[in-house]
Amino acid sequence: MQDFWIFLLVGFGAQIVDGALGMAYGVISSTVLLAFGVPPATASASVHAAEVFTTAASAGSHAVNKNVNWGLFVPLALGGALGGGIGAFVLTSIDGDLLKPWITAYLSIMGFVIIWRATKQTRERIFPTKLAGPLGLVGGFFDAIGGGGWGPTVTTTMVGSGQDPRVSIGTANTAEFFVTATISATFLAALLTGHWQQADGVVNHAMSVVGLIVGGLLAAPFAGIIARIAPxxxxxxxxxxxxxxxxxxxxxxLFGVL
Structure with missing residues (x-):
C-alpha cells in the first residue's frame, strides 16, 4: 500500500508538469520506477498503462480550453500511434538503450534552440501540417522505447519551430492519448502471445501503476487551464x-555518473 501513496504523489506532480509543459509525465514516472529496480520494458509498459487514463483526462481539458490545432492533431495522432506500436514491439525484442545516446543528443540541441527562441522572442510560426505525421511517427517510437519520449520529441520540435507553445502543448497532449493506447495494446499483445518473456513484472508493480493513474487523474483537469493562462x-x-x-x-x- 505504501507504493500506492508514493506513486500517487509521483503521478500527481508529474501530470501537473506534463499538463503545463506538454512533457515529463513519462520521463518522471519511468525514472522513479527504474530507481525502484523495475526493468526498462516493464517500466515503459507500466507508465503507458497509466497514461491511457491520464492522457484522456488531459486531452479533454486541453480541448475544453481550446488549446488544440485539430488540423495538426489528426496526422500527429496517426503517425504517433504507428510509431508507438513499432517502438513497443522493438522494445520487447531488443535493448532500447542502443538508441538513448541519439535521443539525448537530439533533446540537448532542441532544448538550446527553444531557450534561444524564448530569449530572442522570434516570430511565431505555424508548424507545417505535412511534417506532423512524420514527427508523430518518430515521437511515438521514442516514447515506446524510452517510456516518455513523446513530449520531449513532439512538443519540443513544435515549440522549437516557432509554433505557439500553448497550441503545441495542447495538440501534442491530446494526440498522446492515441499513442499511449496503441503502445499499451502492443505490450498487451506481446504478453498474450508470449513474445514478451519478462512481462510478469507489470503485475508485480500493479499498486504503483494504480497510484500513477489516480495521481495523474487528480492533476489532469488543470492541464488545459495552466497552458491557457500562462504567458x-x-x-x-x-x-x-x-x-x-x-x-x-x-x-x-549514459556516462555512468548516476
Missing part, C-alpha cells in the same frame, strides 16, 4: 528547461 514566453522557457534537464539526466546515466 507564452514563460511556457517556452519552461519547455526548454525541462528538455535540458531531461537530456542532462540521461547523459549522466
Amino acid at each position: 507564452k514566453r514563460v511556457l517556452t522557457y519552461g519547455v526548454g528547461a525541462v528538455v535540458l534537464l531531461s537530456a542532462g539526466y540521461q547523459a549522466l546515466r
